[in-house]
Amino acid sequence: MINKARDIARSIYNPYVEDWKNQGKKVIGYPCTYVPEEIIHASSMLPFRLRGIGTTSLSIGDTYFGPVICSFPKAILQLAGEGKYNFLDGVIITPGCDSMRRIHECWRKAGQDFEGILPGYFYYYGVPHKVSDYSIRWFVEETFLLIKSLEDHFGVKIRDGDLENSISVYNRGRELLKKLDQMRMSDDPPVTGEEALAIIIAGFGMPREDYNDLLQGVLYELEHRKVDTGGSKKRLMLVGSANDDLDFVNLIESCGAVIVADTMCFGSRSYNDMVEENDSPVVALAKRYLNHSYCPRMFGYYRDRFNYLLKRVKQARVDGVILQNIRFCDLHGSENSIFERDLEKMGIPCLKIEREYGPLVETGRIKMRVDAFIERISSMNKVEGGRQKA
């Protein structure tokens, strides 16, 4: 089961998508956890989260974005330009950050030069940066516009009942992922960080009903797994910019660590909050998607984000926190320094890493820094007589 998840996580056009397309059904790409997948699901289409894995060049991304931009949206555009996203029937773009919101236009421009890479449906979905009664109101309006646009373009009807069913299916998946979380955070985690990430990522690229089944199977497998993580491994938490690269986590864990928790968007941020099932579905979706304010794209809420981070540090009893950001990410690049300041003040060791998204060209540098961090934690543990008591 875990291997199946890993295969999906390591590919873009996976067998589930292929099977879906063979049935003549549509796939809609989206870049960020602020797009309610339930709406796409309720229209009987497959929501597929855009990723940039497997890029070996950024020649196309660089051409349209320019050099001084985060490599994550550039890698997505690179794949699109190479035709790897030609299976998409539509794309919904959100203003996740300054770079991500411009993929809307860069992809359109690239579509003028690379035939067939621009899906017939290409939609910009406005998402507020504040949480208030009036921003929820606007977000609800934007969400109704999105629904109407999908209905008009694809000739589908998205009824409240469909949405309620989708909310229920997705909430079920979130419940299962929270169970996975509990297992990760246990004293002897039966799952590595790399495996957990693979399991989580699989959910972004396959039909949710199948995913829920897969999750149940994975959880069963893990419950019965013989555990030997070796008590000497350091328990770490991963924080910061988007990461869907299993090898990055592998690299960290190869230094004698296990990632037992995260606060990332290809991670716990995507499933931590449930959608209210007894509310009007669109309003419930708008509230949930806007209120999960753990992304620094949102104005304010530093304290909320910090408290959430701290809560997970305590729950998972971590020895240290890795704060990483993709280069040119102003959001995490600013906030990680404040996290570091506030966590270190509380005696929680932190390692701050800057990296490029994509193939691990910086393996040596990152490994050396993680090794040094593990050494630091080990020496602290010796002095303090054990694991952090955050």
Added chain:
Amino acid sequence: MAERLKTAKRLKQYMTEYYIDAKTARSNNKKVGWITSGGPVEFLIAMDIIPVYPENHGAMVGATHQGGMLCEFAERRGFSRDVCSYARSDIGGLLSDDPSKKGPIGGLPLPDMLVCCNNICGTVMKWYETVSRYLDVPLYIIDTPVIHQFPIPDEVVDYVAEQFKGYVKFLEEVMGTRLDMDRLMEVSIIANENVEIWNRVLRKCAKKPAPMTAFDAFTHMAPIVTLRGTKGVTEYYEALIEELDERIEKGMGAVDNERFRLLWDNIPVWHKMRALSNYFAERDAALVADTYTNAWATTNINAEEEDDIFRAYAKAYTPIYLNIGIDSMLDTVERLASIFNVDGLVLHSNRSCKPYSIGQYDIARRYHEDTGKPSVIIEGDMTDERTWSEAQVMTRLDAFMEMLEANQA
């Protein structure tokens, strides 16, 4: 090269007085509000709050070559070197304990409140949140959705207008006084006059030879950015126009023997202003227009025409140059290129300003396709001089100038 504009002396005095007022605000029982460059300053003016612009300070930091030093203070505290250098140098100045290392004017007067509008970028909110936490001062943020279509959808106008109401409430709470709406209307009208006259200043460069260059505009933009909504701005620009008209009448260009007319895109490289100005002047090239200073020449607040002043502000402050789609940005560049009759574009790919720098390759390409004229993209940073690669930039500029020469031959 023509002599410097005489009005520059008056500008220096004008801005010095403004900074003295800001630095002595506390002793005069006045409050100081820090605000982002695209922020609605009119509300501060109407409430007699002294507006201070960290971005304007960032420009001074860059021009005095203190950017790298101040950025390092922030970097030592963990800020990524890829974060905007205005933000890093501002935060660096705050973190510096050495009074001689806080910037060219000994650091900005500390704020009583912070006002941040994300119509220029998303970075400003992290920057202002950081300052708010370090200094423990209240912060109000205005969220302006990106505009891809015109007219602006009503729901967006409503969303932003609600925030302007919240902005007033915020200021009233900080000040402990009510905002006089008549005074806001008066300030709004003056702000429009300011914008209109700034536009007239810039349009003077449509004349050939241009009586000033974009490098002059970068300096003379300070009043329209920092003191918009006050009569002094109009008076100052009237004096500047008078001098520009004199030059036009005499046929006197800012660049002797003007042969090439160019348009600049992005924030200036503040630490290379003189060098770049000289470079172009020595080659008979005048930067006659730019997208940066033009951004303050278009924000009209139709406060009198709209039933609701807050909706008028929402419509004025949401669709600014950096908050619109790339196609609209391209249209602006081509419109300016046409009005100012330029021979080519100089695009600064600014590692600090991501929203400004994305799309420049498309701008260059479409401009070439539509006009057959050349562009050059140079890489730099507005404030942090450590990233400047002289040889690389000069090689590109030399090749660009050769293209211009060839086109003219």
